[in-house]
Amino acid sequence: MQESQMAPAKLNDDALSDRVHVAVTKLIKSQKLHGGDIIVESRLAEMLGVSRTPLREALQKLEGEGLVVKNGRSFVVRAVGLAEYLQSLKVREILEGEAAALSAGRAPAGAIRTVRKNIDELLSAPVYLPEAHWQSDDEVHALVSDFCGNPVLGQMIRHLRMVTRLYEKLNLADRLVPDATEHLEIIDALESGDGRLARQKAQMHMRSLYKASI
Amino acid sequence: MQESQMAPAKLNDDALSDRVHVAVTKLIKSQKLHGGDIIVESRLAEMLGVSRTPLREALQKLEGEGLVVKNGRSFVVRAVGLAEYLQSLKVREILEGEAAALSAGRAPAGAIRTVRKNIDELLSAPVYLPEAHWQSDDEVHALVSDFCGNPVLGQMIRHLRMVTRLYEKLNLADRLVPDATEHLEIIDALESGDGRLARQKAQMHMRSLYKASI
DNA sequence: CGCATGCACTTTGTATGCGATAGCTCGCGT
């Protein structure tokens, strides 16, 4: 019966279309495809080893999610400019502030400890690793959005974070120390259970990102 | 050959797939397809007079937009329950409050007058017209979300409103007078340019909806 | 009489083929 590797879970599960969807998502987030690139279906389909049909379906879904847009009759990778980036940060300031206030005292201690440890490791790493930076960022903000008790709010935040990640001109390396510092303040506040403080720290973090990009 | 009505602009323009997308969107919003319904592709495709391919593409896009979800291997119309409805209202309270504050004094006087006139007509109509109620609602909230100067914020609000509209158990008729009253208060505040007041009125409106559904 | 097994039908997933069209190149005319 041996299903071969069950390990990567849904690697062959069912859904060629879905696999393509996650693959293209990764291509975009990792900027192998970057904003404004026009997507030629046949080329990308062949590159991924599938026919155009599942690729097209994945692209339609991505269009719904806002990762690609249709320009004329071809898909192009969504380009996020400075204006939209800043607007998203402003909304995140509001939403993540609220979510942080709600999450204060609710996020599990174990999760907080793990996240803090990862920040420490990131800071003491000998070389800068963008991947680790992103992951740590994800963890911190997930702490805020996943435990706020309002899944809809969490969903909004995740979507906005996706948009901000699409902004390519951000110089990530410069943000290592500020991010880590501000992240630590946020999770300290979460741990303390002080909602007001958590909101303030989360908002400060967003404003810091804002100022860093003007 | 007769392409019939060209009037509604892009009725035949290009894009069978897109037409199907808007058609299905309407079917869902008008609850001809209601939450939880499982969609059989061949049936719906035939009903719309197209083959399964453009229908599937439309459905994938709708999945990305969150109007349908995949349950197992078939699409089902997204069902919004009370919990999610209330969560959405909570987020809307935050977001529309902010947007109203930003829009105060910025929304064009002409637009405001039109909206107010439509509310008056709605109130004095001899019979209750759900369609007109929805449209007026759209107009008021568009006033808030379209002129807040932050398109990202506006987009979030539109999406949340879509979610709340998917909640089917709401008894719309009972809301006619409260909605109209609160809407008038909101646009009065917008017109006056008092951001603080506008925020307050928008938030009160959301809390009113919230309480009406507990 | 109940349960298991297999068959047929329904429905989805993917590939492929064909017609249409947009964008491009090249040549012609001014």
Place this chain on the structure above:
DNA sequence: ACGCGAGCTATCGCATACAAAGTGCATGCG
């Protein structure tokens, strides 16, 4: 030399065809 049009090619939109998978029913056996 520059603009414009005609033809060509690359690419898209859609339909159809086929394969796989799930489901329910019927039939036969214990």
